[in-house]
Amino acid sequence: MVAQIEKKSDRSGRERLVEQRPLYKATQEQLDALLKRHEMFRNARMGGARAILANYDLTGLNLAGRDLAHADLTGCILRRANLAGANLDCCTLFAADLREANLTGASLVKVDLRGASLRGADLTGANLVSADLRDGSLAERAADGSLKMVVVESDTSPADMQGAKLANANLSQAKLSGVVAQHTDFTDALMRGTKLVRANLRNATLDGAILEGADMSGADVRGASMKGAVLTGAVLMMTEMAGADMAGALTDKPAGKPASALPRPLEQMLKLHAEWVGTAGQGGLALDLSGYDLRHETCLSHACLTRLHAPGVILYGVDLSAAHIQVGNLRGADLRGANLSGCDLRGINLADAQLGNANLSEANLGYLKIDATRLVCSDLSGAKLRYANLSGARLVKADFRGADLSFANLLLADLKEADLTGARLSGTRVKREQMAEVTGFKVLG
Structure with a gap:
């Protein structure tokens, strides 16, 4: 097939030579052979060869779970292709067409996606750390020294992510400056240090x-939903935010009473509370942290916080590892990203609390036995535990009614007699045998 060259005007009105480059249609069998050789190349085996698939048409083909790291897919057509769980690290996808592609759980670390179209693609849970998704156009130097633009036989738009799904994707340090991401779903996405300069995020979901x-300098987030988003340290110079829903969002401003408003330094209050617990209320003082914003505190690991009263407290990202918080009241608390590994949380009240991405591995959320007839069970009803790590946790008789456990890790957790009535379990990592004695969950077959 012969390439066609014509003159076209760019956005500034200047005329440039544009080459309509032909595509090479591959069958699944041909693709499998190329991928096999690439995997041999990646494993330094004789006969291997790097996959060079520039300008190939791979529409609808299956690449799920395959190793394509460092492959060249420049200008490749991957519409509706299945790339779920694929390794695309350091891959060149410059100006590629990935519309409606399945990239769930794929690894795209340092991938070159400049000028690529991801319209309607599903990148739920994908790893895009340090990926480059800025604008880009293919160009080659003609014989007379002038530049000619190169396009493939598709109608992709540069840096187009409209309608894509990036829920819980890791976009830390990624470059999205100038990207078009209207109506795109970034729910619970990790975007630390992401470059979104002049990005079009109108009506996007960033909850x-x-x-x-x-x-986010110069970005347009008008009409976007940013409920519960974390914007601490974010650059918002000239950012258009009219109509954005910022309910519950965390910024550099305190979201509750600041630590400076405490009646005593927190370290001193912790000592008094430990004395109160140790003397059954005869000495010291009970600790009340209701509504305080303590996300910058560093003295809560291994602390004695039994019977802590702290509904609505902000403990985002705080290290509470190995703390004792038995029968504590943290209803509606913000514990997203907090480290609660190894904590004794028996009988705790975490109803309606935010625990997304929190580490609760090996934590004890079972019941607390008061005497022969009285038990206090942990209450996590209505709690948001999306992507939380509950591996190896003790959850005996815990109340998870109406909780959101989507994509949470429950492997090796003890769920005996836990109540999961109405709980959301989409993508939850749990073994069938763990659910045998769970209330509100029917094990089929």
Whole structure:
């Protein structure tokens, strides 16, 4: 097939030579052979060869779970292709067409996606750390020294992410400056240090997104939903935010009473509370942290916080590892990204709390036995535990009614007699045998 060359005007009105480059249609069998040789190349085996698939048409083909790291897919057509779980690290996807492609759980670390179209693609849970998604156009130097633009036989738009799904994707340090991401789903996405300069995020969903240190200078987020998003340290110079829903969002401003408003230094209050617990209330003072914003505190690991009263407290990202918080009241608390590994949380009240991405591995959320007839069970009803790590946790008789456990890790957790009535379990990592004695969940077959 012969390439066609014609003159076209760019956005500034200047005329440039544009080459309509032909595509090479590959069958699944041909693709499998190329991928096999690439995997041999990646494993330094004799007969291997790097996959050079520039300008190939791979529409609808299956590349799920395959190793394509460092492959060249420049200008490749991958519409509706299945790339779920694929390794695309350091891959060149410059000006590629990935519309409606399945990239769920794929690894795209340092991938070159400049000028690529991801319209309608599903990148749920994908790893895009340090990926480059800025504008880009293919160009080659003609014989007379002038530049000619190169396009493939598709109608892709540069840096187009409209309608894409990037829920819980890791976009830390990624370059999205100038990207078009209207109506795009970034729910719970990790976007620390992401470059979003002049990005078009109108009407996008950024609920719960972690945008710490992100550069959103000149970005357009009008009409976007940013409920519960974290914007601490974000650069918002000239950012258009009219009509954006910022309910529950965390910024550099305190979201509750600041630590400076405490009646005593927190370290001193912790000592008094430990004395109160140790003397059954005869000495010391009970600790009340209701509504305080303590996300910068560093003295809570291994602390004695039994019977802590702290509904609505902000403990985002705080290290509470190995703390004792038995029968504590943290209803509606913000514990997203907090480290609660190894904590004794028996009988705790975490109803309606935010625990997305929190580490609760090996934590004890079972019941607390008061006497022969009385038990206090942990209450996590209505809690948001999306992507939380509950591996190896003790959850006996815990109340998870109406909780959101989507994509949470429950492997090796003890769920005996836990109540999961009405709980959301989409993508939850759990073994069938763990659910045998769970209330509100029917094990089929």
